[in-house]
Amino acid sequence: MNYPVWEPFMLGGGMVIGIIAILHIFVSHFAVGGGLFLPMTERKAYRESNPALLEYVKSHSKFFVLVVLVFGAVSGVGIWWSIGLVNPEATATLIHVFVWGWAIEWVFFIVEIAAAFIYYYGWDRLDARTHLAVGWIYFGAAWLSLFIINGILTFMLTPGRWLENQSFASAFFNPGMLPSCIVRTAVSVALAGVYALVTATTIREMDLRTEVTRYAAKWLLAGALVIPLAGIWYISILPPMARETSMGAAPPVTIFAALSIFFSLLVVAFTFFGPYQHPRYFNLTFALLLAVLALSTTAVTEWVREAVRKPYIIYNYMYANTLRLGEIKRVEQQGVLKSALWVREHEVDPQALVRTGEDVFRVECASCHTVNGYNSIRFAVKGWSEAMIDYQLLHLNELKGFMPPFVGTEEERKALAAWLASLNPPSGMMLTEPPAPGHHAESNREGATRP
Amino acid sequence: MNPVIPAPVPVPLPAPAWLLQFLLVFTFILHVLPMNFLLGGTVILTLSGFLGCKRSRHRELAVRAARALPPVVAFTITLGVAPLLFLQLVYGQLFYTSSVLMAWFWLAVVFLVLIGYYGVYWFNMQQDELGPRARWVMLGTALVFVLVALIFSRNMSFMLRPEEFYASFLKHKVGLIVGPVGAADIARLLHFIVGSLAVAGLGLAILSRTWSREAPDLAVWARRYGVKWFMGATAVQIFVGLWFLTSLPVGIRHLFLGGDALATAILVAAIALALVAMMTALRNLALGGACLVGTLVLMAVIRHLVRVAYLRPYFDPRALPVEGQWVVFTLFALLLVAGLATVGWMLWKFFLPGSARAASGQAG
Numbered sequence: 001m002n003y004p005v006w007e008p009f010m011l012g013g014g015m016v017i018g019i020i021a022i023l024h025i026f027v028s029h030f031a032v033g034g035g036l037f038l039p040m041t042e043r044k045a046y047r048e049s050n051p052a053l054l055e056y057v058k059s060h061s062k063f064f065v066l067v068v069l070v071f072g073a074v075s076g077v078g079i080w081w082s083i084g085l086v087n088p089e090a091t092a093t094l095i096h097v098f099v100w101g102w103a104i105e106w107v108f109f110i111v112e113i114a115a116a117f118i119y120y121y122g123w124d125r126l127d128a129r130t131h132l133a134v135g136w137i138y139f140g141a142a143w144l145s146l147f148i149i150n151g152i153l154t155f156m157l158t159p160g161r162w163l164e165n166q167s168f169a170s171a172f173f174n175p176g177m178l179p180s181c182i183v184r185t186a187v188s189v190a191l192a193g194v195y196a197l198v199t200a201t202t203i204r205e206m207d208l209r210t211e212v213t214r215y216a217a218k219w220l221l222a223g224a225l226v227i228p229l230a231g232i233w234y235i236s237i238l239p240p241m242a243r244e245t246s247m248g249a250a251p252p253v254t255i256f257a258a259l260s261i262f263f264s265l266l267v268v269a270f271t272f273f274g275p276y277q278h279p280r281y282f283n284l285t286f287a288l289l290l291a292v293l294a295l296s297t298t299a300v301t302e303w304v305r306e307a308v309r310k311p312y313i314i315y316n317y318m319y320a321n322t323l324r325l326g327e328i329k330r331v332e333q334q335g336v337l338k339s340a341l342w343v344r345e346h347e348v349d350p351q352a353l354v355r356t357g358e359d360v361f362r363v364e365c366a367s368c369h370t371v372n373g374y375n376s377i378r379f380a381v382k383g384w385s386e387a388m389i390d391y392q393l394l395h396l397n398e399l400k401g402f403m404p405p406f407v408g409t410e411e412e413r414k415a416l417a418a419w420l421a422s423l424n425p426p427s428g429m430m431l432t433e434p435p436a437p438g439h440h441a442e443s444n445r446e447g448a449t450r451p
Numbered sequence: 452m453n454p455v456i457p458a459p460v461p462v463p464l465p466a467p468a469w470l471l472q473f474l475l476v477f478t479f480i481l482h483v484l485p486m487n488f489l490l491g492g493t494v495i496l497t498l499s500g501f502l503g504c505k506r507s508r509h510r511e512l513a514v515r516a517a518r519a520l521p522p523v524v525a526f527t528i529t530l531g532v533a534p535l536l537f538l539q540l541v542y543g544q545l546f547y548t549s550s551v552l553m554a555w556f557w558l559a560v561v562f563l564v565l566i567g568y569y570g571v572y573w574f575n576m577q578q579d580e581l582g583p584r585a586r587w588v589m590l591g592t593a594l595v596f597v598l599v600a601l602i603f604s605r606n607m608s609f610m611l612r613p614e615e616f617y618a619s620f621l622k623h624k625v626g627l628i629v630g631p632v633g634a635a636d637i638a639r640l641l642h643f644i645v646g647s648l649a650v651a652g653l654g655l656a657i658l659s660r661t662w663s664r665e666a667p668d669l670a671v672w673a674r675r676y677g678v679k680w681f682m683g684a685t686a687v688q689i690f691v692g693l694w695f696l697t698s699l700p701v702g703i704r705h706l707f708l709g710g711d712a713l714a715t716a717i718l719v720a721a722i723a724l725a726l727v728a729m730m731t732a733l734r735n736l737a738l739g740g741a742c743l744v745g746t747l748v749l750m751a752v753i754r755h756l757v758r759v760a761y762l763r764p765y766f767d768p769r770a771l772p773v774e775g776q777w778v779v780f781t782l783f784a785l786l787l788v789a790g791l792a793t794v795g796w797m798l799w800k801f802f803l804p805g806s807a808r809a810a811s812g813q814a815g
Contacts (some may be wrong), residue, residue, distance in 0.1 A: 004620055008626070077528060081561050084556065085554045092460045094542070095536065096540065099536060100783045110794060117522050118800075126800060130800050134797055168465070341457060
């Protein structure tokens, strides 16, 4: 409402964030887990006096730097860039609440980056003890950065007591923080195994290759063992509606949640019967397939985590279209066009109802819907008459629990309905007709103000 | 027409505006040092690479100096996070609006930086395989970073012109709007690019000292070569800077020409320090470097004063409600000290003479 709306054609803003975020998450968890894997394996090599294993750790650290320091760092910035473009109001709110949290995370980034470079360039410059210490410093800083960002992320779904007291401590130590932190730490360990399985296949010497493959598989399995336990804890603290959404109430979300479990089980099964039991037969193709499967698991899981937060972007505080719950009455009274800054007209023009409706769509719906692409609104209203669309808008949050209510005046709603109806020129048959108009006149006001 | 500016977030600032503005300028200075070295450095090394067809010293310089670039890119990005964070906190409603209006270009920064970053690694790791083609990789990398500078400069200028937001919103498609480009905008970009060449020149001269044992001849030559770049760029800067100053709106320009005693004094001091740096760099590199850093610090302050002056008619962050989160702020300050101490310890261990371990034996 406060900011102009950018519509990245077919993708929609949410998808732009999603694509960048999923790739980043897949790499950034490796940044943490891999950060544990390196010093642990280096120490193992010293203890076992195994120079060949140490050579492997060296080559793995090069791979690590190229993946983590470059792609991990830049894609992390990319998430920040994209959320600022797609949801500036929510981003600004998060920054107001958490700026010192982010500033602390920034300190950990500095330590992390410095340690990673010194670890990588320091193989021949530092004595073994110091080199190992630098590795541990890297891991400590990397895990602490995860600890911080995890608190900010979980705040959006479970803001807890912050809604009452607006304190930093309540916001950060929200109900979801701890279980999610354990899940993410376990995912990091598992992903360290996934990446190590990839680099293990490049080892030429067969005995070492077998040893490292099996060792990497153990990392993956160990992480995977903890994920479901902490995951159940995490699910138990979710707001009831979010839990229900993932367990049957919204079929697409439920399907994705089931896929997340299915993919995870596949990864574990493939790892157990493949590299763990038969490390000699494990090769690069298999390793890459496993990595793709792990990436798919990340993608669907993160998608579900985002989806269950609907209709909010900050639970019980701000809707997905960045309208604060506290603002609804005001916007209801003065109308959405008068409240929004970035529209062409601030009044409904009866002569150009469709054009006005498009403006209403842009400020109120475009944060989730595109016209023709992802979550297409044209497709969503296909076959509906204008009266049917208007009825749906009137009871939006009641009919579709994962959507915010339509907020605005009756004229604005009619204008939006007119524009939506114009997207699919009538083909002669309308599938549905609403109950008699006027029947729910009262519930409009109620529905709009109810969260 | 009254400018359309989004309302600030209805959550109080977590610290007084002056502290946030101080941190904004302070962390910007930390960012601008590696950023200038990176931007100017890739341009200088590209030229050196092409000159190196005939002169092997140029080529050798490009190869050696480029080894320092990966950490420089990493620190440019990381140190850039904090100033952008504080900018969004204090000036968010202006910054987000200009960013959204130019969204496609602004988002492109992420991909360009990724390409430039891998370009730097590619140049370094595939030097032998690439042969003479390596300089094309460096050229591409330099172009990518110049483009990033252009987009950044555009957004930082555009956010200061809220009176242009709504008019351009009505005329063009959101995401493709770059705002009005005037002489001040071009002069600003040029001022930054020429400045980065000066910083990178002196940076190369300082870097070359680390090669004095392995390649003494190259080190001596590279030092002079870097200082020449610094002096040449600074000489050009006198004209570009003057153009930038004169292209600023009258009211803002006037502040630095006697209208405001402090602003004028800072500008005079910055120019004086730059001149001292020019005079001393060839004889005393450390002093020259210190003066240049001093110039950069003052220029960052001037940049902030210009921003405040541009926005004065529209917005004063000091009027925003504040509810200090002092416990977390103290934790941040303590962790910053501890973090920098940790980095210092690691660097000390890394650069400590005699710290090198025998290549073999550490595993045994």
